[in-house]
Structures are given as structure tokens and as C-alpha cells.
Amino acid sequence: MAVLLGLALALSLFVWAWQQLDRPDLSQWWRAVPPWLWATAAAVWACTFILRAIRLRQEWQWKRQISLRTALHVVLLHNSAALLMPLRSGELGYPLLVRKVFDASWPESLRSLLWLRFQDAVVLALLVLLFWPFTPPIAAALIAAPVLVALLASRQHLEKFVLICHGRVEWLGFIWHGRDRHAGWLLSLGNWLLKIAVVAILLQVILAESVSLGMPASVSAALGGEIAALLPLQGPASLGTYETGVWLFSGLPLEQAPLLGMVALLVHLFCLGVSLLLALLVAAVDGPAFWRLSHGKNRPDSIQN
Numbered sequence: 001m002a003v004l005l006g007l008a009l010a011l012s013l014f015v016w017a018w019q020q021l022d023r024p025d026l027s028q029w030w031r032a033v034p035p036w037l038w039a040t041a042a043a044v045w046a047c048t049f050i051l052r053a054i055r056l057r058q059e060w061q062w063k064r065q066i067s068l069r070t071a072l073h074v075v076l077l078h079n080s081a082a083l084l085m086p087l088r089s090g091e092l093g094y095p096l097l098v099r100k101v102f103d104a105s106w107p108e109s110l111r112s113l114l115w116l117r118f119q120d121a122v123v124l125a126l127l128v129l130l131f132w133p134f135t136p137p138i139a140a141a142l143i144a145a146p147v148l149v150a151l152l153a154s155r156q157h158l159e160k161f162v163l164i165c166h167g168r169v170e171w172l173g174f175i176w177h178g179r180d181r182h183a184g185w186l187l188s189l190g191n192w193l194l195k196i197a198v199v200a201i202l203l204q205v206i207l208a209e210s211v212s213l214g215m216p217a218s219v220s221a222a223l224g225g226e227i228a229a230l231l232p233l234q235g236p237a238s239l240g241t242y243e244t245g246v247w248l249f250s251g252l253p254l255e256q257a258p259l260l261g262m263v264a265l266l267v268h269l270f271c272l273g274v275s276l277l278l279a280l281l282v283a284a285v286d287g288p289a290f291w292r293l294s295h296g297k298n299r300p301d302s303i304q305n
Contacts, residue, residue, distance in 0.1 A: 026266050029206045037205065041198045042274045048191045049075055049278065055187040059112055063102045073290050074101055076279040083272060088232045091117075117230075119188045124227055127192060131219045132249065195271075196222040202267045203246075210259060217250050224249025225264060242268050 053071035060066070074097045081090030095109035104112070199222035200215065207213045213221070228245025229238040246264040247257045283290075 026262065029263060029266055032209075033202065033205055037202075038270070041202060041270070044194055044198050045271060045274045046278060048194045049079070049275075051187050051191045051194070052079075055116075055184055055191075058184060058187070059116065060098065060102045060104070063104060063108075066101060069286065070101065070290065073282050073286050074098070076275075076282050079275055080279040083238075083275065088230075116188075119184060120192070121230070123185070123188045123192055124223070124230070127196070128223055128227070131216065131223060192226065195226060199225060199246075199267055199271070202270070203263060206263050206266065207260070211252065211256060213250065213252070213260075217252075221246045221250035221260070221264070225268070239265075239268070 049072060050068075052075045053068055056071045056075055057066060057068065078090075078094045078097055081093035082088060084090060091113065094113045095104075095106060098104050098109045098112065099106070196219060200218040203221060204213065204215060204218045207218075224245035224247075225242045226245075227249075228241045231241060243261040243264040247260050250260060252260055
């Protein structure tokens with residue numbers, strides 16, 4: 001019922017916003033992008049979910065081994081809930097799903113959600129330091145280098161360092177997440193790099209004849225949109241906040257904000273469409289088998305690769 005209410009709210013807001021748009025411009029910009037580029041962008045966007053599914057399997061491999069197909073089902077359903085529900089309330093779909101698939105407890109599932117979102121926030125922050133055009137390169141390197149070393153270091157070395165500094169390990173809480181390996185950071189990085197690359201290239205191609213937006217500014221704008229989409233104060237699908245983030249991080253003046261916002265909306269709708277279409281396809285194919293998934297701990301997955 002919550003998902004249906006969120007979907008109804010999202011559709012009503014979309015219909016209202018669609019009536020306010022200059023639709024001929026959107027159609028013209030859509031045709032400005034070659035069909036092969038749209039297809040490539042959709043394929044690359046789909047690959048981000050595969051990386052997230054691999055990351056999910058790794059996150060819970062200590063509890064139960066599942067197929068990549070089942071992990072992809074969980075990731076796509078969770079992502080759809082996060083998109084359709086306002087104020088990021090769809091994130092609660094993650095503990096519900098992992099409790100079913102992995103027979104996890106509420107504390108385990110919530111701890112995992114916090115850890116994955118912590119990883120995403122750190123990776124995005126590092127990417128902002130490295131790619132935001134207003135950040136001095138020396139300052140970015142000085143800040144990013146020790147953070148990367150700390151994240152990639154082993155847990156034992158970090159614990160020893162904290163204890164040597166007369167600190168306490170317990171207060172760090174979920175940061176000492178021992179189940180995750182270094183590959184989790186790399187998978188998170190790969191996911192965000194692919195998403196940012198898709199958005200940046202599409203912005204660059206569509207705006208090629210309208211605004212002199214270089215590739216560094218396009219990458220920065222794409223980063224701004226993704227950061228704005230993570231904020232909890234937003235409506236369904238981050239409509240509005242995403243476009244504002246794209247403009248704020250692009251560095252363009254205020255008079256060009258409407259143009260960039262419209263283009264960002266087109267790219268945003270494309271990415272949303274691909275995400276929700278993939279979720280519908282997976283739900284249609286694997287739906288019955290997924291919901292009959294066994295609850296037994298460490299039992300083989302009923303949905304085979």
C-alpha cells in the first residue's frame with residue numbers, strides 16, 4: 001500500500017509538472033541525441049545495477065549465498081521503492097527485502113543499510129573533491145589521499161591506529177563493518193563513476209549547441225544531481241532537487257538555470273525510465289520464484305543463475 005501511494009503521488013506530481021514544461025524543446029533535445037547513444041547509455045546504466053547486485057552478494061555472503069539474479073531482483077526493487085516514495089522513505093524496503101532473502105534480523109539489516117549508504121556518501125564526497133572544478137587540485141589531493149588510504153587499509157591496522165591515539169573503537173559503530181571487503185568500496189566507486197559518466201555525456205551532447213558546458217563542468221553537474229538525490233528532503237524520484245543540484249554544481253549563471261534544468265530533467269526522466277523498466281522486467285520474470293524464496297539460513301538459492 002505504501003508503494004502504491006508513493007506511485008500515485010509521483011504520477012500526480014509528474015502530470016502537474018509535465019503541464020508546465022515546454023515539451024517541444026524536450027522532444028527536440030531527445031532527437032538531438034543519436035539512438036545508438038541512448039541505447040549505450042541505457043546499457044551502461046543497467047550495468048550499475050549489476051555492480052550493486054555483486055556488492056549486495058558480497059555484503060551478505062557471510063549469511064547466505066544467493067545468485068546474481070536474486071541479488072539483482074533485490075537491488076532493483078529497493079531502488080524502485082527509494083525512487084517512488086517521498087523523503088527517501090523507500091529506503092526501508094532494503095531491510096524488508098534482506099530479512100526475507102537472507103533471514104537477517106532488524107539490527108543486521110539496518111546496520112547493513114547504514115554501511116552501504118556510508119560508503120556511497122564517502123565515495124561521492126571524494127569524487128566531488130577530485131572533479132569539482134572549484135576545488136584546488138592540491139587541496140583535493142591532500143584531503144583525498146589519506147581518506148583513501150584509511151578506507152583501503154585493513155580493519156586491524158585501523159583499530160591499532162585508533163588505540164595508539166588513545167581513542168575508543170566502539171564509538172565508531174558501523175564504520176567497523178567487518179563483513180565488507182575492500183571490493184565493496186571499488187564496486188561503489190564503479191557504480192557512481194558509470195552513473196556520472198552517463199549523465200555527464202548526455203548533458204554534454206544535448207547542450208553542445210546551446211551552452212558552452214565543458215566536460216569537467218558536465219561531470220561536476222552530474223555529481224551535483226546525484227548528491228541532491230541522496231538528500232532525505234525531497235519528493236518522489238528526486239524531481240526538482242536533482243535538477244537544482246545539477247545547476248548548482250555546473251557553475252553556470254542563474255539566467256541559464258532554466259535551460260540546464262530542462263535538459264537535466266530530460267536526462268533524469270531517461271534514467272528513471274530505465275531503472276523502473278528494468279525493475280518491472282525482473283519482477284515480471286522472477287516475481288513468483290522470488291517471493292517463494294526459502295527463508296532457511298545458508299540454504300541454496302531457489303532462483304538459479
